[in-house]
Amino acid sequence: HIEVKGRLDMTRLAAVGHSFGATTSITTCQADKRFKACVCHDAWLFPISEWTAKSKLRVPTMFLLADGFDGLWPGEGVKVVDGWLEGSVESGVEVVAYNVKGTKHQNYSDFPVLSPELTQGVGVAGETDPRVAMATINQCGAAFLDGHLSKVQEENLGSWLGGMFNSLGLAKSPPAQETDQVQAGTCWEIPEDLWEKVDRKSVGSFDRTSSQVRVGAFTNQPR
Numbered sequence: 001h002i003e004v005k006g007r008l009d010m011t012r013l014a015a016v017g018h019s020f021g022a023t024t025s026i027t028t029c030q031a032d033k034r035f036k037a038c039v040c041h042d043a044w045l046f047p048i049s050e051w052t053a054k055s056k057l058r059v060p061t062m063f064l065l066a067d068g069f070d071g072l073w074p075g076e077g078v079k080v081v082d083g084w085l086e087g088s089v090e091s092g093v094e095v096v097a098y099n100v101k102g103t104k105h106q107n108y109s110d111f112p113v114l115s116p117e118l119t120q121g122v123g124v125a126g127e128t129d130p131r132v133a134m135a136t137i138n139q140c141g142a143a144f145l146d147g148h149l150s151k152v153q154e155e156n157l158g159s160w161l162g163g164m165f166n167s168l169g170l171a172k173s174p175p176a177q178e179t180d181q182v183q184a185g186t187c188w189e190i191p192e193d194l195w196e197k198v199d200r201k202s203v204g205s206f207d208r209t210s211s212q213v214r215v216g217a218f219t220n221q222p223r
Contacts, residue, residue, distance in 0.1 A: 011034075011036075012036055013034050013035045014036060014145050015035050015038045016038070016041070016141065017040060017043075018042060018109060019042060019043065020044050021041075022040035023040075023043055023045055023047050023048050025039075026038060026040060026048065026052065027048070027049070027052055029057070029058060029061070030052055030055060030057070030058050033058075035059055036059055036060075037059050037144070037149060038061040038062070039062045039144060039145060041064050041108035042064065043081075045076070045080050053083070055087075056087035056088065056091045057084050057087065057088065060093060061095045061096075062095075062097075062140070063081055063095075063098070064098055064137055064140060066100065066107060067099065067102065067103060067126060069099070082203060082205070085201070089203065094148075097200070098190070098198040098200050099201060100133060100136055100140070101198065102127045102128030103128060103137075104123075104125055104126040106119060106125055107133045108137060111124075111125075116129070128197075132197075136197045139194060140191075140198065148187060
């Protein structure tokens, strides 16, 4: 086994998930202040709570979407994502969404990489080579997390140094204001060699023909 004690930086936690796991990641980041960033792989958002669907996201969040995003909840999940994109403009917490071209829902799992001909043959993997698709997904997520978690590390160092200087009477800085949101602007970029493989979705990119969104696998309350 790999010994991880002492090797984990618990001040820079991120959540990454696929499908229902993406919804779990979003919910976790909304509830647990230890998490500083989130990456969602073709999120299945139907089980999301009404409260979370209506809220602005607390941490920088990236959505990587398949060509058929929202297929399991047609027309509804896109409204939720578009609402989060719009909310990020107001809050200053970066939320981005990218379509990874030529992918389907299962491209965000290992199955197409392990058996590309079978998964593409039965139509559960997209037309892009599964290995290329997975590399694109991983590189986009890594760039996003590296940027935002490095920013958190710099902020942590700055707070530590400020506290030390204050305790020594060498400098005075105002006390940090408590906030539930992780304030972070854009501090990363998609690697240049991936520009042709992804398509960024901005506010209004999705069809929101109705403002009513039905959410919650169990409550199914209208938004």
